[in-house]
Amino acid sequence: MSSVSEWYMGKNVLITGATGFMGKVLVEKLLRSCPGVKALYLLVRPKAGQSMQERVHDMLKCKLFDRVREDNPDFHQKIIPISSELMQSGLALSPADVEKLSSCINIVFHCAATVRFDEPLKHALQLNVIATQQILALAQRMQHLYAFIHISTAYANCNRRHIDEVIYPPPVEPKKLIDSLEWMDDAIVRDITPRLIGDRPNTYTYTKALAEYVVQQESGRLNIGIIRPSIVGASWQEPFPGWIDNFNGPSGVFIAAGKGILRTMRASNDAVADLIPVDMVINLTLAAGWYTAVHRPKSALVYNCTTGGINPFHWGEIEHHVMSTFKRNPLEQAFRRPNANITSNYLINQYWILVSHKFPALIYDLFLRLSGQKPQMMRIFTRLHKAIALLEYFSSQDWEWNSDNMNMLMNQLSAEDRRTFNFDVHQLNWPEYIENYCIGTKKYVLNEDMSDIPAARQHLRKLRNIRYTFNTLLLVFIWRVFIARSQMARNIWYFVVSLCFKFLSYFRASSTLTN
């Protein structure tokens, strides 16, 4: 057995955010690659009418856990859900649970956060900063804790161009901010938020930066590791390629482009798209847990978990591969044929929004109205524009992350560990990864069947014929309205036609001469 897996043998692990995208992959990998792990304690809240037990039960039934289920059908016995609402005082843990966790937990992975970019500051602060303080306080009480791993983001310091593996001074002293926001009502907080977040784009990156500082300040004698992944995408290889379960980050953009809804977006073709597969992030996280526990670094080690500096890929290339994949493997019931283009030019983008988003939406809604249905396309576009406006900051510029600690960690692993907990981003073949990612959004986010691809292709052919018919009708209409009715338009038209004719004659004559 590898030394990382061996270390997890007999250990009790506490995980927050286990029902989220990364948390699920962490739980799965621990169960599959560290079969000796004793128990996973998951802090989960009841949600949408489901108890925390029901939520965890549903989670473990999902396809992500198929491989674990094959290896050990009783794997759920190692999962111990603990009811906890991180936004409440004391994390809403019962005294008995606090007692239990304090006496048995050996390692903590703190993944829970709000990742919404439009989260009101108070809420983001409550979850990303205050809950982190509370988890740290709980960790301080743990008698057999070897390591505390905090999941941050590579964009916590996105106001800098070059980001080292250090904790930067916070934009404000977190305690002062917490105290001030406490007495302010939501309207005042909303008004001052832009001033507070300053040169960061949203409350998410701002509060994640504050959380890192809190972890550093309040860690006491804990052994700390901070993981900073960039844009976390579908899985690369494990448990199977292309697994993804949400619309966050690029996934929503890929889906909207595949459905033919999104045709234009502001992004720089040449900017590095710092995507990193979720399985690589989790492999690094588990390896960092082992390293922190065994080597007990004197101060918190930060791991920038990024790809751009090592194996760069650009948004322009992503656009190409996403479009090519969705043309070969279309999504069902596309609105239009997939044909999205990115541009960094504001005016060009506005033009295409008008022509390729708003105009078709208007026509489609008119059609829905006329056929007695409720118009919906304009509403969908309004939401899409709101979502992509929040992402454009990240797709229009480059950052440079130092990844010395990631390299150091890799060098610390045995050959076997490097295979089992692979986070060597050199090995990523981007075109293949993007293809699997897109197919993953089709299979696991939209739950579409691959056997329906011929029907989806047929639908795209139908859309192409509608487009040809529509363009022909438009041309005839323009002809009737403008050309046939006005002498001046007729003269312009004849002038253009004769110019084309002359050009053709000249071209033919010159090509005869050269022959």
Ligand SMILES: CCCCCCCC/C=C\CCCCCCCC(=O)SCCNC(=O)CCNC(=O)[C@H](O)C(C)(C)COP(=O)(O)OP(=O)(O)OC[C@H]1O[C@@H](n2cnc3c(N)ncnc32)[C@H](O)[C@@H]1OP(=O)(O)O
């Ligand atoms: C051809 C392609 C070319 C590519 C070009 C470049 C692409 C660049 C792309 C991306 C760069 C990203 C850089 C991220 C860097 C940071 C990384 C991190 O550290 S954190 C993780 C990231 N976090 C987020 O991504 C949260 C973003 N999401 C939000 O903040 C909210 O969801 C928001 C404001 C976008 C929408 O909020 P609401 O309240 O209007 O809606 P709600 O409740 O969230 O969702 C409504 C419905 O829309 C879907 N949806 C959500 N996000 C979507 C999206 N981005 N696109 C499409 N649908 C989305 C949802 O699944 C939901 O569907 P139902 O109603 O349940 O069926």
Ligand SMILES: NC(=O)C1=CN([C@@H]2O[C@H](COP(=O)(O)OP(=O)(O)OC[C@H]3O[C@@H](n4cnc5c(N)ncnc54)[C@H](OP(=O)(O)O)[C@@H]3O)[C@@H](O)[C@H]2O)C=CC1
């Ligand atoms: N996804 C990405 O691209 C990136 C993510 N990260 C970081 O990785 C971590 C995980 O992100 P990701 O998995 O994508 O996020 P998700 O939104 O998928 O998951 C968030 C998790 O936090 C839990 N949570 C949220 N609020 C509460 C609460 N009040 N009480 C208890 N639990 C709560 C959620 O539980 P519930 O199911 O109950 O809502 C869920 O399990 C975060 O720290 C994020 O900042 C960093 C870089 C990129």
